[in-house]
Amino acid sequence: MERKAQAGAAHAAMSTALGAVMLLGGALGASAQDKTEVTFSYLWGGAEGAALEQIITDFNASQDKIVVKGVSSPDMTKQLASMSSAKGAFDISDNFASNIASWANQGILLPLDEFGLDTADFPESAMKQLVVDGVLYSVPIATHNFQLVYNKKLLDEAGVTPPTSMAELADAIKKLTKVDAEGNVTQLGLGLTDISAGLKTLGYAHGGDWNRDGKPTPTDPGFVEGVQFYFDNVVAPVTPASYNKFVAGFGPYMSDQDSFKQGKIAMVFEGEWRAKFNTEAGMDWGVVQVPGKTPELNGSTWADVSTIFIPTNTQNKEAAGEFLKYLISPPAMEKFSHVLANLPGRLSLVDSATYDDLPNFKVWLDALKNPNTHGLPPALYMAEYNADLASAFDSVLQGAQTAEAALQGVADRTGSYSQ
Amino acid sequence: MQSARPTPSEPTGRALLKGLAFASPFIIGFLVLYLWPILASGYYSLTDFSLFKAPKWVGLANYERMISDAKFWKSLYNTLFFTFVGVPVDIAISIAGAHILNQKLKGQPLWRALVYLPSIVPAVAAGFLWRWLLNAQYGFVNEILRWFRIPQPNWLLDASWGGISVIVLMLWTVGGTMLIYLAALKNVPQELYEAAELDGAGPLRRFWHITWPMISPVTLFQVIVLIIAFLQVFTQPFVLSKDPGLGTQTATGPGDSMLSYSIYLFQNGFTFLKMGYASAMAWVLLFVTLAITLLILWSAKKWVFYDNR
Known part of the structure; x- marks a missing residue:
């Protein structure tokens, strides 16, 4: 009898538990169904992706109508292919400013003007790249610029102070470059971890511009001079063969084998994300603004922008717009840019104390307000132009052509670019 | 016991249909996944096409561009x-x-x-x-x-x-x-x-x-x-x-x-x-x-x- 009662009680408890689970499941299911699901496909991965997921979690917790699902997808070709179909795989995504004009021209980016965003707080150098024919197609979530990062230990050993002019930079390169008895380079005074970014920066520092008034200007005298400066002061003294042999030994970027971390290069033009990496790597390092050919050109650099956009084929335009507003809101942007050690896309955050724990970050932050920080005008031909410039830079570093001849070769091809 | 294979007495049209039905997975796959893209690329090669906008006829311009x-x-x-x-x-x-x-x-x-x-x-x-x-x-x-x-x-x-x-x-x-x-x-x-x-x-x-x-x-x-x-x-x-x-x-x-x-x-x-x-x-x-x-x-x-x- 007791056993029967126990069995009955067990059945009743099980039924109640099952019922509760079913009710809870139903409630959750209903709750999820009521919410509009927004898919956010982002190019970041690793620690950056994790930071973004935290922001998505914060947003979802604050919402009862929208739920955002984050997908890390670093393949840009897949991103582009998804935007070619009637119904895309995502509702909101990120890319770089250099692609915005071309994509806007293809009609695959949703104009953002209808969301009533206040753009006054975004840096002019960034906005210049995101507004195409007066229409806003993308917004900055982070900005980037390049400054002269140096290895303090190596400079101290060579008795070199951080250069503040182009003449001092040339002198520092000479003193910091080391070659062994067999003619092998063992240390470069100035290296390039990103050839294109470094040589473009040198072009600006010589008063040049590789893209003036919306036209490709590869033979701009200042730009040519900047590229030739690198060859004359870094490559030629050690010979192109020795230079390229040494560079071949560079390990993967921002890894334990990173060339700057390993002390293989004493100075390098680098973006602000280096602040976090160098510090975590335990390096003794410093940064100064890019020295100019003349004092007025000191601090010359260029701004790249990480942008957020909504594709035209989104199925959830309004919800994606809400999430976009949240992503670029000061608290979310501050949190995101701080974790990644990226510059914020808002001028009001430049003086935020949040970034104080990132050593030397102020040099990059200050550049956001510097008139010598160049933004690229929107252009349809950027992808082709950048590919051709990369080939020309390589030709110069190989010692196959002078900067003038190599960049003239690029100029000869610009006629076939999309305009 | 009847054979599953078409016999000579079976009408030719019916046998043909049966044969086509059995071969249809390949035929459809070939037409949709091979022939159509091949023909489409031939047409696109004569156009200014970017994947996203409607192709614009340019004749042999793409081929001419290769020369230079x-x-x-x-x-x-x-x-x-x-x-x-x-x-x-x-x-x-x-x-x-x-x-x-x-x-x-x-x-x-x-x-x-x-x-x-x-x-x-x-x-x-x-x-x-x-x-x-x-x-x-x-x-x-x-x-x-x-x-x-x-x-x-x-x-x-x-x-x-x-x-x-x-x-x-x-x-x-x-x-x-x-x-x-x-x-x-x-x-x-x-x-x-x-x-x-x-x-x-x-x-x-x-x-x-x-x-x-x-x-x-x-x-x-x-x-x-x-x-x-x-x-x-x-x-x-x-x-x-x-x-x-x-x-x-x-x-x-x-x-x-x-x-x-x-x-x-x-x-x-x-x-x-x-x-x-x-x-x-x-x-x-x-x-x-x-x-x-x-x-x-x-x-x-x-x-x-x-x-x-």
């Missing part, structure tokens, strides 16, 4: 260099290796499996592996050359060695061709060698007058298959040239020496959004492949031996 496009010629030159150097070397290594594998050695099955092993390694993984093997400073390849006091090239950052590096990586999967040659060697009648030996023929004469003609049909097949593979090479140069650690992010290698035809086609289609131009390039590649294949088939009459003639 230096990178098109560079990519074509590189690809023909890969092909005309890589294929003969691949065939030579395969035949030599097949002869070694054909010897009565201990553990022969294991050796055969080992030579085929690289063929099952994904090309991307192999590319990353070889990027380190060919590293001018720390790579094993240069280390071995150093032992023998042979000059060590800067494989991945010297324009004159970039193309060779691509060929080396392509040759890493030579095991597949080698095993096909091994099967061909086993089909050569032994009595031919015995007769030649009795007549006093040495190893070279036996190879040239018996082995080479007897395996020539396999060589014809291998040459055509390898030429098609080399003309379409993409992954190997793409991975070898794309190394942020080296600072080269162009996927074209030093002096554009690794810019293969397929990479340039891909860049035009998916990076520069010039799908019309990319389609025209695809058609040119088809005709180049066709021309080379027809030339080889025509020449085959002179060097391929079929023992059933």
Whole structure:
């Protein structure tokens, strides 16, 4: 009898538990169904992706109508292919400013003007790249610029102070470059971890511009001079063969084998994300603004922008717009840019104390307000132009052509670019 | 008991329908997945098309543009260099290796499996592996050359060695061709060698007058298959040239020496959004492949031996 009662009680408890689970499941299911699901496909991965997921979690917790699902997808070709179909795989995504004009021209980016965003707080150098024919197609979530990062230990050993002019930079390169008895380079005074970014920066520092008034200007005298400066002061003294042999030994970027971390290069033009990496790597390092050919050109650099956009084929335009507003809101942007050690896309955050724990970050932050920080005008031909410039830079570093001849070769091809 | 196969008494139309129904998975697949894209690319090659906007008719403009496009010629030159150097070397290594594998050695099955092993390694993984093997400073390849006091090239950052590096990586999967040659060697009648030996023929004469003609049909097949593979090479140069650690992010290698035809086609289609131009390039590649294949088939009459003639 007791056993029967126990069995009955067990059945009743099980039924109640099952019922509760079913009710809870139903409630959750209903709750999820009521919410509009927004898919956010982002190019970041690793620690950056994790930071973004935290922001998505914060947003979802604050919402009862929208739920955002984050997908890390670093393949840009897949991103582009998804935007070619009637119904895309995502509702909101990120890319770089250099692609915005071309994509806007293809009609695959949703104009953002209808969301009533206040753009006054975004840096002019960034906005210049995101507004195409007066229409806003993308917004900055982070900005980037390049400054002269140096290895303090190596400079101290060579008795070199951080250069503040182009003449001092040339002198520092000479003193910091080391070659062994067999003619092998063992240390470069100035290296390039990103050839294109470094040589473009040198072009600006010589008063040049590789893209003036919306036209490709590869033979701009200042730009040519900047590229030739690198060859004359870094490559030629050690010979192109020795230079390229040494560079071949560079390990993967921002890894334990990173060339700057390993002390293989004493100075390098680098973006602000280096602040976090160098510090975590335990390096003794410093940064100064890019020295100019003349004092007025000191601090010359260029701004790249990480942008957020909504594709035209989104199925959830309004919800994606809400999430976009949240992503670029000061608290979310501050949190995101701080974790990644990226510059914020808002001028009001430049003086935020949040970034104080990132050593030397102020040099990059200050550049956001510097008139010598160049933004690229929107252009349809950027992808082709950048590919051709990369080939020309390589030709110069190989010692196959002078900067003038190599960049003239690029100029000869610009006629076939999309305009 | 009735047979499932159509009988002669069955009406011809019904039998035809039945046959078509059974063949329909292939027919539909061929029409939708092969023929339609081929025809569509032919049309797109005559248009200005970006994937996203409606194609705009431009006639032969895309083909005309190729004439003055230096990178098109560079990519074509590189690809023909890969092909005309890589294929003969691949065939030579395969035949030599097949002869070694054909010897009565201990553990022969294991050796055969080992030579085929690289063929099952994904090309991307192999590319990353070889990027380190060919590293001018720390790579094993240069280390071995150093032992023998042979000059060590800067494989991945010297324009004159970039193309060779691509060929080396392509040759890493030579095991597949080698095993096909091994099967061909086993089909050569032994009595031919015995007769030649009795007549006093040495190893070279036996190879040239018996082995080479007897395996020539396999060589014809291998040459055509390898030429098609080399003309379409993409992954190997793409991975070898794309190394942020080296600072080269162009996927074209030093002096554009690794810019293969397929990479340039891909860049035009998916990076520069010039799908019309990319389609025209695809058609040119088809005709180049066709021309080379027809030339080889025509020449085959002179060097391929079929023992059933």
